């Protein structure tokens with residue numbers, strides 16, 4: 001039994017999507033795009049639902065999560081500036097890249113996130129209360145028990161694996177998860193795994209190790225159910241993507257490992273959903289793994305520890321900010337009369353209220369109990385650790 005061939009996907013995606021810059025080059029050099037920045041559809045296709053291939057309820061569900069994520073991110077940045085939390089990495093301007101990728105997955109699928117994919121967990125149902133508790137390291141942090149930096153969410157229930165701060169380590173792990181799914185489940189209906197990474201981390205050895213194994217592991221003669229998902233926001237802290245690679249695109253790297261590469265406008269939620277759904281179907285059914293490059297821009301700082309005005313031209317940032325993914329999808333939905341003219345503002349007010357209430361409750365929760373520091377490693381806490389704990393609590 002064999003799965004779809006890689007060129008089936010190329011065929012499907014190149015014919016189904018209007019592209020940003022195509023010529024006669026394959027999809028990994030072009031860039032799929034459905035919406036213009038003003039929310040109009042570039043090339044409505046009468047054969048597709050709504051001319052875009054995306055149902056209104058899907059577009060609206062994505063928009064809600066995107067607005068919610070921005071409301072959370074902006075509040076968290078404010079908290080860090082006030083000294084109430086230690087660190088935060090926002091996904092501002094990348095909400096489409098995060099939420100649309102998550103929306104294309106099924107709940108039984110797996111996610112190995114990078115720093116900016118916390119919104120996928122929220123979109124899958126990770127409670128805001130737990131999200132905030134992870135950031136605070138409070139007693140409600142049931143996922144990481146206060147032992148991880150903020151933004152390292154994890155949820156067994158949601159198949160959302162806690163990221164390690166060491167860049168790119170999640171990619172070989174994602175290959176392993178996909179391999180396990182391929183061994184345990186029958187195509188064409190296998191749970192799939194999304195491994196997410198930033199452009200900068202594609203320079204890490206782990207990324208290339210992952211691509212090698214993604215190509216050569218073929219259990220049952222099929223490709224792994226794996227999407228390697230690069231959010232190319234064009235910066236790795238202060239290093240621009242041009243200094244990470246001389247390749248024409250990051251998607252092009254797929255070819256060298258026997259994988260399929262696809263590039264998509266990372267600020268266009270509809271294009272992303274279309275591409276990610278096509279890709280998910282392809283790898284679920286047994287096709288070779290796909291490297292998806294979502295082209296976007298980090299309009300904010302790298303994290304709360306960074307000041308980008310010191311190393312980049314912020315007029316470029318403003319140009320990208322004008323391509324905002326929330327405004328674009330919002331205008332599309334206003335145009336379709338799914339959303340009133342002030343729909344985004346109404347949603348934002350709603351989520352600001354939600355965040356304010358959740359935060360007020362989260363800040364009342366005490367820190368994780370000290371004794372948990374010595375738990376979970378040994379079946380019985382060894383005497384030396386017991387003594388150290390005693391010394392800490394007595395002090």
Ligand SMILES: Cc1ncc(C[n+]2csc(CCOP(=O)(O)OP(=O)(O)O)c2C)c(N)n1
Pocket residue numbers: 115116165166167197198199200201202204233235236237298302
């Ligand atoms: C192995 C390793 N080297 C360096 C760092 C420090 N570091 C954290 S994030 C980051 C840049 C990440 O850039 P990118 O992969 O483009 O993701 P983005 O932050 O832009 O989403 C660096 C250098 C790290 N965490 N791990």
Ligand SMILES: [Mg+2]
Pocket residue numbers: 198199200231232233234235236237298
């Ligand atoms: Mg980056």
